[in-house]
Amino acid sequence: MGKPDKTTSLPAWSATRVVGRPVPRIDARQKVRGDAVYTADVQLPNMAHARFLRSERTHAKIVSIDTAAASAVPGVLAIVKPDEWKDVLLKDNLGRGIPILADEPKYAGEEIVAVCAETEDAAREAAAKIRVVYDDLPHVIDPEEAHQAGQFVGGGWRKTRLGEPAVYQRGDARRALTSGGRSVRIFERTYRTAPMTHCSIEPHAAVASFENGRWTVWESTQGVFAVRESLAEMLGASINDIRVIGTYPGGGFGGKVSAGKYTFGAAYFSKKFARPVRFVQDRNEEFVSPYGRPASVQTLKVGVNTAGKLVAIEQKGIHAIGPYEFGAEWGHAEDLLTEIYECPNVHAESIAALTNVPPPCAMRAPGYAQGAFALEQMMDEIAAALGMDPVEFRLKNIPDRDPDSKRPFASPKGRHGLRECLAAGAKNFNWEKRKRDRKTHEDGSKTGIGVAATIWGGGGGPPAAALLRVHADATADLFTGAADIGTGIRTALAQIAAEELGIAVERIRVTNADTDLTSYTLPSYGSLTLASSGPAVRQAAHDCRTQIISLAAQALQTTEDQIALVDGYAVRAATEEQPEWITPIAKLISQSPAREIVGNGERGPNPKLALKAYGVQFVAVTVDPESGEVRVDELVAVNDSGRVINRMAFDSQLIGGATMGLGMAFLEERSYDPASGKLLNANLADYKLPTIFDQPREFKLDRVEVPYDANSIGAKGLGEPPVIPTAPAVANAVFDAVGARIERLPISRKRLIDSLMKEQAKK
Amino acid sequence: MRSYLAEFSVISPRSLDEALWALKQRPAPAPIAGGTDLMVLLNAGQLPPGAYLNLHSIPELRRPIEFVNGEACFGALTTYADARRHPEIRKRLPMLCLAAREIGALQIQSRGTWAGNIVNASPAADGVPALMAYDAAVELSSASGVRSVALADFYSGYKQTARRPDELVTAIRIPVPEKEAVQYYRKVGTRKFQAISKVLLAGIMVLGKDRRIKKIRLVYASVMPYTYRARAVEAVLEGRVPDGAAIKAAVAALRSELKPIDDVRSTAAYRLRVACNLLEEFLSASSPSRGEARRG
């Protein structure tokens, strides 16, 4: 293994008292009682309210904006048209900007006017009374149509010119597919996934106040520091002119990583009128701003040899990324296939098609969720054609080092998370036996089983820092920059501190996500938060621990290696000469010169190893071929995220992720009317999310904790992996039940009936 | 966008007479019962501004479910929860309970009324088909008198009903069917619960000793522009033994009788196919409990 960095220089925990236990969230009570404050709840004296007017047209030049009637609405403070903010740009990860207000809206729902008023009602009324004259321009919704017209750039993390795809290449896939002769069998299929929306329970929201030359912004966000940077740029201000306070965010899922147009609006008006301004989006606005998972069309061509080894993968992915190049980094789905299985020849093209729909942003497992739907069904199809068990086929193609970077894995020799997940999952699910179960039942229903696998990064890394103050009564304050977007990271970090300090979790208060009070930390995205901030917290706590032990050694007149910290006490174990000696940690600190102990921790770099997390899901379904209804009877999820810090939070991630995956599989799709280009279902009645009744009758959750020492807590990411394998596992199970391949998501009742009819017609 | 509240007013009459008198105004105020249809429109900014009539303040309308002369009688404010909780309804009119549990979740079931479901006249209403299959009648009251209309004759087109704007639904009468009746209620929605149906069939069938069909009712929701009783198919089936040949004839008749709608939720082709599949499933059901057994 590689050279350990500063944070890994702490030895791995041997036995743990708090880490690994199922610990209820430290804020559960507050949340359940409704005491937790979310941004939309923030009420300040003399607060004004802002909102956007959005384009009614899909693509149009604005001829005129008449605000006379709107300005006459009592309580209206300001109406801002596009030219007033024309120099302000919201930027994506690669620095591509879009206007806050568009004078040529390029998708229905794009922001065109901003209104600020005394009350929310007045702002609504004024917005409704603005008269806009549009001159319609042509639009394109279908990404394939845009691709054919040459209107695309490369998707992913490298910018390209117009008309140039982003290409990933290793080996020579084309040659391997054409010159393999009889020994290489080739499989080809096109898969389509739907555009989706995060549907966080709390909409995007910001409240800004401007006092003494400085903004304070409360934001529902995954990353306070990212909001601060982006907002400072839009305002032309110093980052130190802005304090961002992350309230409890009501979900994020990738949609709240940085500042939004509304954040700028709130900050702008708060300075202009020297009073606080609240800017909260409505539910229907959540479907156009900001964005979500882009639609994808993926064509896979895979070659496999007679021994069942993958020889080559060719992939072409077309993604609808909106009218600007903004967000094109989310228009790709090839990552998973470049790294999950051993395959010497890979050629993948990412095409980010310019379409008149909202630009995309990250959404839980961006790219991977779409990519898995294609690849993991293809694996199933190939296994069947080769007469191999799909679990065995996957096992056969597990790489022994990272196929992309060629680095060794950060796990002990001979151990691989995916292999162990597949084995544990097959056992839990009783795969071998169920493979032979009858599929057709007396009432006409059919049952089937399916499996799918995933890989994800989630190794985390710098920058992340933590500060811990242990007080004279052995309570502690932990300061961390990380946002808790619902994963329970605040609890996990408190557990890590408690483990080191030998005090109870309840004695640690966590202050997080505040740019004034906590140190710089990356946003909570990419499933990296625990693996980034966890080691920083452990180091801060270890720093305090060392100081407490040194005080104890003096007080107990012994050497430091004789002291243990347990349940709030420093303990020197009994020896033959001396009895056990014990003293409260509180007493040690209260008698110390500083009267408190302060520790600092900073996340160091990772070793040069491949840092990967894994997971599998096995599902059993019952299909009613008369109505197209599918019931998920059982779902087994097994993940390798290294050391599990909180078993309860681990289970919650698996349940939440798989449920979201079921939404992707069966229900979720933003539907556009191709003629008008308008979104037809911008509400939660017509865009359906799974409810508790759509969850499997039985969840079985398990973990394999393959030892991982790339960081000092031994943990890696889990936020995104559980959403990835669900849709392909379900699709494979549906195929097993009825013999129809699922080429398009979501698997609606109608689509299933259609593909059954197609299968029947073939026979 | 949400409606502007100042443009709305609510009348709360203290008696039925006062309410019926208020309904003589032009335009007549629209009644609000549970408000579970109206409030959605209000929130979406689609509720016409003006006066509304609150039914909860009228003591005559707040009466419990009664059984009179072999008929169940619902009041204007009888909710789905009232029906689900009623032991006699559960036993003698089980499709009403199946329908009630399909509607929204507990909040909607405790608030939404059967009368509101009828008057709202959505082609996708889940309560109406069960009532129609039971041959329910709607009592309409106005300042000029009371009349009764068979629910099967209540609709004539999309959102077209027999109710005049000055009339209130004051009761729904539901005859209790024969003990041996085979009952079938199945909703196919986008997801389990809390979803508007794509296709729904409520059916009731009484067989004679000779196994011939004495009486049959087939009511579809979400297929036609209004809750639709497939009378032509009923006529094909009446007097026949529901065997393979009869089922085939019935499905063929249904294919020509239905002209399914195409909308965001589904397509005509899907609806027709599933409508036929449900009919087949109902007719081949041998035991009365089968419809119930199918509920997931």
Ligand SMILES: Cc1cc2nc3c(=O)[nH]c(=O)nc-3n(C[C@H](O)[C@H](O)[C@H](O)COP(=O)(O)OP(=O)(O)OC[C@H]3O[C@@H](n4cnc5c(N)ncnc54)[C@H](O)[C@@H]3O)c2cc1C
């Ligand atoms: C979240 C949600 C889920 C839902 N799910 C379902 C579902 O699954 N299935 C389903 O069928 N429906 C569903 N609905 C729709 C609605 O709940 C039902 O249609 C309900 O029966 C309406 O009754 P109400 O008393 O609330 O009607 P209201 O909203 O009060 O009124 C509806 C209409 O009926 C009129 N009206 C009401 N009472 C009378 C009367 N006595 N005389 C004359 N006119 C009257 C009103 O003027 C109005 O036009 C849902 C609604 C919501 C909000």
